[in-house]
Amino acid sequence: MNLRGERQMDFAYQAVYRYMINLINEVTLDSPVKLPSLRQLSTRLNVSISTIQYAYSLLEKEGRVYSVAKSGYFAWPVVVNPLIAAEGDLLERLYAAARRPGMVVLSGDEPTRLGSLDSALLTLERQLVRRHPSDLQPWSQPCGVWELRAALAARYTSSPTRCWQADDVYIGADLRGVLEILIDVLGLKGNAVIVESPCDCLILRLLQAAGVRVIEWPWQADGSLDLATLEHLLLREQVQVVLLSSVVSMPSGSAMPNHERFRVAELLDQYGCWLLENDSYGELSFTSCQTALRNLVNPERLIVFSSFEKVLGPEAPFGYVLSRHLSSALQRQFLLRAFRLSSIRQRAIARLYQSGRLDQHLETLRQRLREQAEGMSLRLDARLPGRVSYRMPVAGASFWLQSVEPVDMRLVFQRLVARQVVIAPGELFSLSGLHHQHVRLSLTFNGHPNLDIALEALAQALTQAQTD
Structure with missing residues (x-):
């Protein structure tokens, strides 16, 4: 397969992306599947390694693939049910859940969802x-x-x-x-x-x-x-x-x-x-x-x-x-x-x-992020009163929430996946067992129709997963 016949070389990554989507969708196993390496795909598709890297980066941001240091890229098939592996690696389970169609993915931290310079x-x-x-x-x-x-x-x-x-x-x-x-x-x-x-x-x-x-x-x-x-x-x-x-x-x-x-x-x-x-x-x-x-x-x-x-x-x-x-x-x-x-x-x-185009973009992006943070704060106070505590973020695209009552945050994660909502439990951000009562929640969901429903589901899951 030769992708150099695309409209221009700078658009070849789009063809690689589509090829990888089809490749992932052909998987019928119910466990992680190792994907071809950058060099293998570069040779197979006759494009540069950087073009392959662009496509993989997009797939990773969408939760369709995940990377393992020194091992390469892996994908979960569409049909996999992440509830099956309730005791598996939490990060892999998060990727698997985000991969499923119809999920409200609140686990990310993607500032440019509110405005990018891709175009x-x-x-x-x-x-x-x-x-x-x-x-x-x-x-x-x-x-x-x-x-x-x-x-x-x-x-x-x-x-x-x-x-x-x-x-x-x-x-x-x-x-x-x-x-x-x-x-x-x-x-x-x-x-x-x-x-x-x-x-x-x-x-x-x-x-x-x-x-x-x-x-x-x-x-x-x-x-x-x-x-x-x-x-x-x-x-x-x-x-x-x-x-x-x-x-x-x-x-x-x-x-x-x-x-x-x-x-x-x-x-x-x-x-x-x-x-x-x-x-x-x-x-x-x-x-x-x-x-x-x-x-x-x-x-x-x-x-x-x-x-x-x-x-x-x-x-x-x-x-x-x-x-x-x-x-x-x-x-x-x-x-x-x-x-x-x-x-x-x-x-x-x-x-x-x-x-100076970047500075103009940053000024606009920071303003949107700040406004979005203020709006998310109002939603959190309305939908999760007395259930979480937090400090207003001063940058970025996410909130760092702490449960007011002791909870099993893995159980919270699992209950939300069953309701098609994905969060990022705090333990992912520590190697020594810290932050088990925390969760990272994305704030870049301007106008998302299911956000209030997802926050209500989070409130219910926090109540049901209390350990005391």
Whole structure:
């Protein structure tokens, strides 16, 4: 099968997507099915690996497939009943439930559901293809095209002493890919890393799969972090790397006040620790009063990672790293990975940065997210009075709810699946058994006809699953 005959190469991912949908729908087993690798599909369909990656990214966001570190992509068949495997891996069960037709999926955190730049990206790609028809895919830039690297370096530069160059930026296929490289380059296997908790389940599972000893530093109920606990951990444990969010921690939706950020920076410098900063949500704060942690810490012990997907949309799945050090090791790892990324799409993203279009988009998106959060808060107060507690998020696209009464949250999850509603239990965001009374709930459901019914179902499930 040759997909290069599509209207343009930049639309080949759509054909790959349709092919994969048909492939998944042919599955008749009732257990997870391993899907072809990126390279296998690239060879089979005669398209680039980055095109396959786009299609898989869309399928993963839709809950049709899920990925396992170092194992590849898996899919649940349409006919599977997730109630059968009530004691199985919770994340797999969540993916399976979200995969079923007719489900109200409240488990995600997808800001760009309220507005993406997918259309703008495709328009820019068409323009670039017309202008540069003979220079579509120069594969000699394994760390990303210079234009996009320079745009990111400029955006992250905040002062003459906190500046970045294009050579400090590395572009990978997705966030998973760049995180796996960072784990290797930093030599984290077998070593301890302090991570704020709750933490993104992808990050946690990658660290776990790599044999990293994860030490969780939990956010407290009042939306603060205990700095004395951090100092105690740094004093007691042999920790060289601390993984924290730049501005806002998700899914808790909390942000440290600036004076606490200064203290964290002091502690990291005092104990000689590297900051591995997660900037995935750094552009999605509802207010601009927070100072990014990277602008306070020692720049000689700083690495930043993020992706474009949370602010641009699923058409921009690339992940990226900023590091002024370890350049030889990073270049080697990116070269070995051989990410075959579309140069046209990277250049289109760069144009969004350079033209100011991204800033306009972000202003609108943040406003929509804030309004949606306010509306969801009213719904939660009306539909779940006295059943959950929460703090208003200050960024992102989700609420972090805590059950007022002790409940079996897995049972809540299971009861809701039976009523065609999917939530994300809090235990997914911890490796040490924290957050069993919490749940992440998406707020990007503007005008969804079943939202009130789904929230009423959640209220009933919380009552029925009480453990006292």
